[in-house]
Amino acid sequence: MMPFCPRENTMTIAVVKEPLRVFGGCPLEGRQLSSELIEAHRRTLSIIDLNLAEFGERFPAEACVNGYYPLTENVEWTTSFWTGQLWLAWELSGKDSYRQAALQQVRSFGVRIAGRQDTDTHDLGFLYTLSCVSGWRLTGNAKARGFALLAAQALLERFHARAGIIQAWGDLTDPQQAGRMIIDCNMNLPLLYWASEQTGDCRFADAARRHASQAARYLVRPDASTWHTYYMDVVSGEPRYGNTQQGYADDSCWSRGQAWGIYGLLLSYNYTGDRQFLELSRRLENYFLNRLPADSVCHWDLALLGTDALRDS
Structure with missing residues (x-):
């Protein structure tokens, strides 16, 4: 449970809400859906088994090369997605090899945060929520909890109090990066909310809420892009x-970023109960869904609807 943290509600956002266009669909009959979910479950675990044998104690890199992920040490911002998959696989199957592999990776995240290795990033939220917070929640592993709290402290240090934002990348004194927030960071805030729940220290949740409010005010345009x-x-x-x-142009709308905004604002609503985050998430969602092609797989930037640009699923 979140500690009681007195706050001043200053978020007033004027963003249009587009009516959602009607989507045609082919709803699945219950038995067919159940059969497809069972098959998806089987296939997912079989792929994770293959990857576990291939990756060993290393991690897939952040991008594939010629259809394959190069292997890397615990660096960059995506390594915890693999650890998170292992925790999910253990939840789905109860197979102990997934738990053991995930715990081994948790130890790697402990080494990383203790040495502050590649931690000048807001993605500490991704990195430690999916690996260590998940590990603590699922197994009660006290070391995983401790590593996650160290990461939350490092993330809190990236908060610029006057600007009310968490700096995305780079050293805090870097003039090229100072004061830069990005839409992705909304997905990293749960680590801070969780740290307040664990410690009773309101500083973590206050920073998360202020950042979410500033993101809502400045990263979201009046048309909900x-x-x-x-x-x-x-x-x-x-x-x-x-x-x-990473988008097509400064005035375009990067598809993945819009998705980060939809989900990230909803996460802040889940932790704070502030319905302004929920309503804004819905407005971003309508903007996104109204710019999908007929097959509902978005282009890599929503401004590219009607072109043959690459899709991004």
């Missing part, structure tokens, strides 16, 4: 400008 990145002045706290790092 989103900037990928936005710069704040860390001295004055004033907004500066938005642009993109």
Whole structure:
């Protein structure tokens, strides 16, 4: 349970809500759906088994090369997704080899946070929620909890109080990165909310809520599309400008970023109960769904609807 943290509600967002267009569909009959879920379960675990044999104690890199993921040490921002898959596989199957492999990886995350190896990133939330918080919740492993709390402290250190945001990347004194928040960070905030639950220290949840509010105010445009990145002045706290790092153009809407916003705002609603986060998530969702092609697989940027641009699922 979240500790009681007195707060001032200052978020007032003027964002349009598009009516959701009607989607045609072919709903599955219950027995067919059950059969497909069983087959998906089987196939998923078989793929995880193959990957576990292939990866050993290493991790898949953040991007594939010629259809294969190169193996890497515990660096960059995606390694915990593999650990999280192992925890999910253990939950689904009860097969102890998944639990043992995940716990071995938790130890690697402990080494990483103790040495502050590749931790100048907001993605500490992804890295330690999926690996160590999950490990503690599922097994009661006290070391996993301790590693996650160390990571939450490191993430809190990235909070710029005047600007009210968590800096995305790089050293806090880097003039190219100082004050930059990105839409992705909404997915990293649960680590901070969880740390307040565990410790009773409101600083973690307060930083998470302030960042979510600033993201809602500045990363979300009036039409419910989103900037990928936005710069704040860390001295004055004033907004500066938005642009993109991974989208098609500064004024376009990167599809994955819009999805981060939909899910991330919903996560803040789950922890805070603030319905403004829920309503804004719904508005972003409608914007996203209204820009899907006929097969419902989005282009890599929502501005590219109607072109032959690559899809992003």
